[in-house]
Amino acid sequence: MVTAGTRLPIDVRTAGKRPGVARISHGVIVALLVIGGLVCLAPFFWLLRSSFMDEAQIFATPPMWIPDPFTIENYVDGLRSQPFFGYFLNTMTLELIVVPGILFTCSLAAFAFGRLRWRGRDVVFGVLMSGLMLPYAATLVPTFIGWERLGLIDTYVPLTLPAWFAGAGGGMASVFLLRQFFRTIPRDLDEAAYLDGASPMRVYLQIIVPLSKPALLVVGVFTFFAVWNDFLNPLVYISDGAKFTLALGLAAFKGTFSSEWGYLMAASTVVTLPVTVLFFVAQRQLLAGIALTGLKD
Amino acid sequence: MSVTTQPSTALGHGPAGPDRRLRSGQARMEQRWGLGMALPAITGFVLFIVGPMIASFVIGLTDWTIGESPTFVGIDNFTTMLGDDPLFWQSVGSTLYYAILAVPLTLVVGFGVALLLNQTVRARGFFRTLFYLPVLVPSVASAILWTWIYNPDLGLLNSLLESANLPTSQWIYGTATVIPSLAIMSAWGFGNMAVIFLAGLQGVPHHLYEAVECDGGGAWHKLRYVTLPMMTPTILYNLVMGMIAALQIFNEAYLMTEGGPGNRSLFWVYYIYRTAFGESRLGYACALSWGLFVVVATITVLIFRSARKWVFYLGSDS
Numbered sequence: 001m002v003t004a005g006t007r008l009p010i011d012v013r014t015a016g017k018r019p020g021v022a023r024i025s026h027g028v029i030v031a032l033l034v035i036g037g038l039v040c041l042a043p044f045f046w047l048l049r050s051s052f053m054d055e056a057q058i059f060a061t062p063p064m065w066i067p068d069p070f071t072i073e074n075y076v077d078g079l080r081s082q083p084f085f086g087y088f089l090n091t092m093t094l095e096l097i098v099v100p101g102i103l104f105t106c107s108l109a110a111f112a113f114g115r116l117r118w119r120g121r122d123v124v125f126g127v128l129m130s131g132l133m134l135p136y137a138a139t140l141v142p143t144f145i146g147w148e149r150l151g152l153i154d155t156y157v158p159l160t161l162p163a164w165f166a167g168a169g170g171g172m173a174s175v176f177l178l179r180q181f182f183r184t185i186p187r188d189l190d191e192a193a194y195l196d197g198a199s200p201m202r203v204y205l206q207i208i209v210p211l212s213k214p215a216l217l218v219v220g221v222f223t224f225f226a227v228w229n230d231f232l233n234p235l236v237y238i239s240d241g242a243k244f245t246l247a248l249g250l251a252a253f254k255g256t257f258s259s260e261w262g263y264l265m266a267a268s269t270v271v272t273l274p275v276t277v278l279f280f281v282a283q284r285q286l287l288a289g290i291a292l293t294g295l296k297d
Numbered sequence: 298m299s300v301t302t303q304p305s306t307a308l309g310h311g312p313a314g315p316d317r318r319l320r321s322g323q324a325r326m327e328q329r330w331g332l333g334m335a336l337p338a339i340t341g342f343v344l345f346i347v348g349p350m351i352a353s354f355v356i357g358l359t360d361w362t363i364g365e366s367p368t369f370v371g372i373d374n375f376t377t378m379l380g381d382d383p384l385f386w387q388s389v390g391s392t393l394y395y396a397i398l399a400v401p402l403t404l405v406v407g408f409g410v411a412l413l414l415n416q417t418v419r420a421r422g423f424f425r426t427l428f429y430l431p432v433l434v435p436s437v438a439s440a441i442l443w444t445w446i447y448n449p450d451l452g453l454l455n456s457l458l459e460s461a462n463l464p465t466s467q468w469i470y471g472t473a474t475v476i477p478s479l480a481i482m483s484a485w486g487f488g489n490m491a492v493i494f495l496a497g498l499q500g501v502p503h504h505l506y507e508a509v510e511c512d513g514g515g516a517w518h519k520l521r522y523v524t525l526p527m528m529t530p531t532i533l534y535n536l537v538m539g540m541i542a543a544l545q546i547f548n549e550a551y552l553m554t555e556g557g558p559g560n561r562s563l564f565w566v567y568y569i570y571r572t573a574f575g576e577s578r579l580g581y582a583c584a585l586s587w588g589l590f591v592v593v594a595t596i597t598v599l600i601f602r603s604a605r606k607w608v609f610y611l612g613s614d615s
Contacts, residue, residue, distance in 0.1 A: 109338035118331030138590035142349035165341025200330035268438035291496030
């Protein structure tokens, strides 16, 4: 039987066309991609080159593309002028509480919604998914008032506790992604374990979690990015400079050195670098994971 | 399962009786555990979404300054918002204008790039990663970078335009250009949509293209009669998610323009933030939050409604 994926012996895309035409259009496509890539990279490159330049080079007209000479002064002086290492430690503290919380509670929910049969399951899942359509900002002020009443402003509790409740609505995207992945695991594995008297918790821990490492990695890394980049929440809840995250510290730095472009570019590079490295390490799984979020059920 | 396989009832437990007991035990267990394992997510939804939305409405009926006790004012905040606050309508206008520029722009660029990537096999992974890179830049860093790129005197764009003897612009410092400038900046992050589109494109069944070719159709026909219809569910997804995100734009207003110039970038969430944390008017900020919720919900519903007309699902064809 010929199915959708079956390839015919001749390449149907070029069949009927003269090979020359195909080669030219392929050249055009590659050229467009290269131009697009350069446009994408230009701001990046601009950030990086400026961070290694002194004032005179940064503002030279016409613009210089390569620093001459390279200087690391912006990194040395700029980063010393504010406790960036402290911001980094604060951010990592949040990461260490939030990422496991999201991974654990979202995968539990995904298991419940994707692999267990219980009354009301689909209704509850639908209602929770509708939370994704809700503008997060609409709950910002009342949630702030709630935390304020509890005396927890200027602590990390408002920034971390929601993660242990499946990300308080926002985590449903992760639940959805994990659920999609869990559903690809053969159900026979669960059935066999249940016949041996295993509980759902054991099936979750000993069958589903070990087989779902790629999906958990995707959710973990994207959660890491979200915490790293989050600006609005730390801005609202944290006012003590000693508790600033990197995003908040960088924004404060922008306020202090609004015209020291070299410093600003160096600091921005430092804040961008770790997430970029992390992305490169896991890019295959991550890109596949993003693709998975767009799939309809 | 073929007929020759042992029926599942014979798994050493004898005939139907014990098996049914086993099954109902299993069902009871799944019922208990299912609800239990979903409980953190359900609790989170109630505590951090339903609760605050209700509280928001109630607080919206009060006049409340941080540190003082609230006084009940009925629907005053809501009537002020709709009838007597030019800044509110300014922020609604700016936010919608931004979303209407930024989302289609990002969709078109993302879709175009995905189409190109889908055509070439060589170096596809390389380009896909390249186009995704801007998405990785933390929003504060990207705000700093673009503040400078858009700087009218010293920025990258105007220096490039000047050296090419082209007219320059005030970019984010001009009342007419600030929102288009921010929309262009957001389109720089098209990589996320492009990756999702690319995955969708790779799922389009190949035989449909072959059918077009058999009928003598060319590249345009393939795009128009196969690719676009098959991609409508993915377009819908990106459209909805993009809209919800764009309507909540905040960081750019806070870090780059402070709502200016002349309140032109006083986006809705920034206005909520300023009302609550700058002016300490909690009641009014909550009313504004409800307004935002109603508008986002309405737009989402309208998109889904219209989707019935233009989204094509394979297997439910007419």
